[in-house]
Amino acid sequence: MTTTEVPTLATVPPEARARAHPGVGSRIARTLTRAPIAIILAIVGVAWLIPTIGLLLTSLLVPQEIQRTGWWNAITEPGLLSLDNYREVLDNGAITSSLWTTVWISVGGTLLPILVGAMAAYAFAFLDFPFRDWLFIVVVGLLVVPIQMALIPIFSLYNDLGIFDTVLGLILFHTAFGLPFAIFLLRNFFVGIPRELLEAARIDGASEARIFVRVILPLGLPAIASLAIFQFLWTWNDLLIALTLGRETQPITVAIFSQLRQFGGNIEIIAPAAFISLVIPLAVFFAFQRYFVQGLLAGSVK
C-alpha cells in the first residue's frame, strides 16, 4: 500500500454493514429471555417486603382499627391511616430515651472498634514486628469465640469495675467482640494497597500516624464503610447483651421487649417503635452505601 488516500465506508457492501447492526427483533428477543428472571425476582422481593409493609401499616392504624381488621384493609381504605401512634410514641419518655441510649451505644460501638481495628489492621498489614503473622492468626481465631460464653465473666468483671449498667460498658463489650472481624476485614483490605504508596509518603516526610490518617484511611474507605454498616446493625439490633449487662440502661430493643403484653396489647406502641428502630439502620445503610466505590485505587500505580 503506497496510497495515502483514506478508504471510505462506501467500499464496504451495505448488506455486510447491516449484519453488523442488531435490529429491533433481536432486542425484543433479548428482553423476552430476561423477563422470567425479572418477574421471579419481583415476586421474591415483594414477598420479602410484606412483613415490613405490614408493620408500617399497622403502626399507622389506631388501636381500635388494629383490633377490628387486618392491616391489609388500609391499602384499600387509606382514610384509616393516621400518625397518632407516632405522636404517642415520641411523647413517651421511656421510648425516646431508650432510642437515644441505642444511638449512643451504636455510634460508640461502631466508631471505637473501627478506629482501634483500623490501627491494628495497619500494623498487621504494613509494620514489621515479631510474631506478627501468628498474632494475626490468633485474632482471626477469636472470631469463633461465642458471645454467650463471655456474658457471665464480663458481668462479674463489670460489677467489679463499676461499669455494669452503663452505656460505656455496652460500648466496650461491642468493641471487644467487634474487633476480631474488624481487624480481619480491614487488614485484608489494607494489604491490597500498594506498598509504594506508603513508601512515597514516607519519603515525602510523613510519619506512620500521618500515613495512617492521610493515605490509608481515605483509601480504606470502602472497607471501613462496609464494616461500619455491619457493626452498626449488630449493635443497634442487639438484645442479648443489653439485657444481660444493663438494667436501667435500656436500648430500644429492650424497651420494646419490655412493652410486650399478652394478646398483642400495646401494639400501638410496639409497632411504631419497632418501625422507627428499623428505619434508622436502613438510613445508615443508604448513607454509607455511596462509599462502596470501586476502583478507588485506580491511577496510583501503573
Next chain:
Amino acid sequence: MANVTFENIWKVYGDDTAAVRELSLDIADGEFVVLVGPSGCGKTTALRMVAGLEEITAGELRIGDRVVNDVPAKDRDIAMVFQSYALYPHLTVFENIAFGLRLQKVDKAEVERRVADAARVLGLEQYLSRKPRALSGGQRQRVAMGRAIVRRPQVFLMDEPLSNLDAKLRVQTRAEISRLQADLGVTTLYVTHDQVEAMTMGDRVAVMRAGVLQQVAPPQELYDRPANLFVAGFIGSPAMNLFAGTVEDTDDGLVADLGGVRLPIPGEALARRPALRGHAGREVVVGIRPEDLEDPAHALDPDGPRLRGRVVLREALGSEIVAHLATDLRPVDIDPEARGVDPREAETAAAGAVGRDEAPLVARISPRSAVREGETTELALDVTALHFFDPESGLGIFDAAPAIGASA
C-alpha cells in the same frame, strides 16, 4: 544539595543471600549517576538503601556529611520517583505535588507558588484539579516528577521512571528529565536496566552485576574502555563480538591471531593498551564491536584487514543493516551471563543457524550494502578499535590492572 557516598555497603537477606556486595561509590554534588545492570543485579536495592526503604546490612552511607544508615526515610531530605509512580489516588494532582510541602508545614502561599512553578515546568497546569486516574501514563509520570522537584531535596532518586511509558514518550521524557536535572543541579541517582537511558542521561554510569559494582565511568569511557567482559557485552547493542585468540610478537609488531585470521595491532591501539605486550604468546579474548565492521564497498579503509563469514541473517533497519555471520573463528567458552549478554538473547534464530564449529559474528553495516543471506562475504575491520581481555580474569587489558571506578 549534597554528595552521596556508599562505603563498603552490603545488603544481605536472611543469612546468605547478598543483594549488594561491598558497594563503594562516590556521587558528587549535582552529579547525575546512573546505576545500570540486568534485573536482579542489586541496583534497585542500592537505590532503596539511599531512600531509607531498605536497611543497610553493613557499611556506611553518607548524604552530605551525615551518616544516614539509621536515619528514617522521612528525615533524609530526599525525593524519589517510583517505577509505578505511586501517586496518591484519592488526591488531586495539586494535592499530590503539595503533599510533601504540607507535611513540612510550608506556608500556604508558598505551597501554591511552588506547585504552580513545578506544574508550569512540567506542563501540568491544566491538570492540577484532576485525580491521577484521569491522567495518561506520561502525565502521571510528570506528576511523580513534580512531587519530587517541588520539595527541593538534597538528592533525587529515580527507580526506572520511564519503563511504563511507550517508546516515543520515553525518548522525549528522557530528554526532559536530563534538562530538568541540569537546570536544578540536584544530585541524582537513577536506576535503569536500559543502557540507552544510562548512556544518554548519566554524567557517569555505574554498571552492576550480581550485587557487585563492575565499573563506574562516563558513558563514552564505558564504551571505549570496558573494564571487563561483562561491561563490554552489556554496553553496546548489538553486544560486542568475542573470540578466542592469541597475541604474538612478530617482526612487524604485535599480531592478534584469531585462528587463521591474523590481525596486526596498530601502534595507536598499543599505545592505549601497553600491557598487551606482556600478553605476547598467551591466550586472550578479542572483542570486536559490531559497528567497527563494515561492508568493504562502503568502508573508510577498504584495504584493511577483513573477516570472512556466511551471512545467516540480515536485519534491515532502514538506517543500517545488522548482519549475523557464521565464521570459522574460535568462539569463546564463556557463559553468556558473564559476558553481559542476556541468556535469552543468546538463543536467537541467528545463533541457531551457526554451526557447532563456527563462531557467530554480528556486524552493523551500511544500509546500502549488498550482502545477502546465505552468501559468504568479507567485512572490513577497524583494527584500532579492537578490545582485549584476559581470559582468566575477564578483565580488560590496558596499562596495569584497571582499578574499578578509578576514573571520575
